[in-house]
Amino acid sequence: MTRLLVVDDEAEICNFLKSFFEDRDFEVQTALSGEKAMELVSTFRPQVILLDIKMGNVDGLNVLQQVKSKNPKIKVIMVTALETTDKIEQAMRLGADNYITKPLSLEYLEKDVQEKIANLAARS
């Protein structure tokens, strides 16, 4: 089973994405903060992370940097809102594997995550 970590400071968003991916046979954990996310990177060892680019006062870019320096193989998909599109370029330069804009198209989101997993499988 693929391990997916959802990082967002809104619990409702975390819950929605968790049940969405669990229905598709993912193992899902959620983190409402950067620290919790880094903790789960060590303990849960996700293969894919859905990372909100802006969480309250915590910058998603910071978390991205930490994740990538810890384990560059983890696929990170940034979740952005329209007003944060200026950060996308920065995120991509910091090693993000893709980004997806809110409101999300569920089909596109699923396809993108599956694609990242296929990439992982192909490489190993």
Next chain:
Amino acid sequence: MPSQKTRSVDYHEALRDIAKSLVRLKRPERLLKMITRYIDRELGLTHAAILVYEPERSRYTIFDSKGIRKIPRSLIKFDQDYPLIRWFSSKDKETESLRQYLSKQKIREILSNGVAAKLKPETKAELSRVQRSLNDLRADIAIPGFFKDSLIGILLLGEKLSRRLFTRTEIHFFETLVHDAAIAVKTSEYHQHLIERNLELEVRKKQLEERLHEIERLRKKEQSTYYEIMKSLAQEVHAKDPYTFGHIHQVERLGVMTAEELGLDLSGKRKDVLSAGLLLHDVGKVGIPDNVLKKPGGLDREEWKIMRQHVEKGVKILEPLSDFKEVAEIVWCHHENYDGSGYPRGLKGEAIPIEARIVSVVDAFHAIVSTRCYREGRPVEVAFQELRRCAGTQFDPKVVEAFIRAMKKRPKRG
């Protein structure tokens, strides 16, 4: 527990209440919020949400979501290809009866029992995708709202907290509600569209008015430029003619007063034409040699001939100015007499423009009361007598009387 929430709801009454509000509400957002709020409060469901179509972005979004399993509003969007949307937008005859509303339970039944055998395999596959969509959206029931065959929204209902199934009555209630809401939304959209269109027209009208205003302003400016040129030209003449120098504006004022007394129409440019005629009637004098123009005492026959040329010289000066056509006409006629004894053409009565008849009277009056180098100016009463003596021969009697009336009305200067 939710026991108090599952109390029986009087659906007929609820529908009546909501229908009343639908009519009142002009803004669809408030209406839709009211519906989800109502369902959440009265029915005790895990989730109630409304998906609406956003025409400007060709997508559906969650407009409102309520309940313990609500979905954050701006998180997801759906395009025309999303299974649930595709299902309700389909025109396939085979599935027509399954487009009034869909429930997970119904789909389960169809897919698991014999009814499914009659469906095409693609349809079955599609139904399982729809089932999955409902699952993702935490809905047990989906009720589409159409307006003229186009899907404008979907009401999603989660399961009851009591875990009981929805009854026929309830589903019928929701169908009616969604149907009415769809119409209300469409109507208010149309209404909004009309308002916007109206505003747009208002703005255009304003722009047009401003433009017209600007044109009018430019026209006025142009006119006043002509007027300035004309005034300086008139000053030039009167500077040459020491007898009338300084009185030019008095001549103009008296003439306009007389015209007003006669009840002439002075609207538009007509007043300007009259003023110009009064100011410029002697403009041709710039072409008369000083030894004739400034000669004290009487002129001989030859000199008179030269002096009279000032009329045609004046016309020649104004000729090139197309806007001064009517002014030139006044200048040409200001020495014509009412009985036809004037010059240069010997015109008679009404054939002489009224403006020229006024100029003639005012000019004569002015000559009588002004001090000349060969005589003192005479009193106004004497001038009136003289004008009346010549009324009907030199002057138009109507103009003479109007002039005298206007003069008498004039406030005496201290």
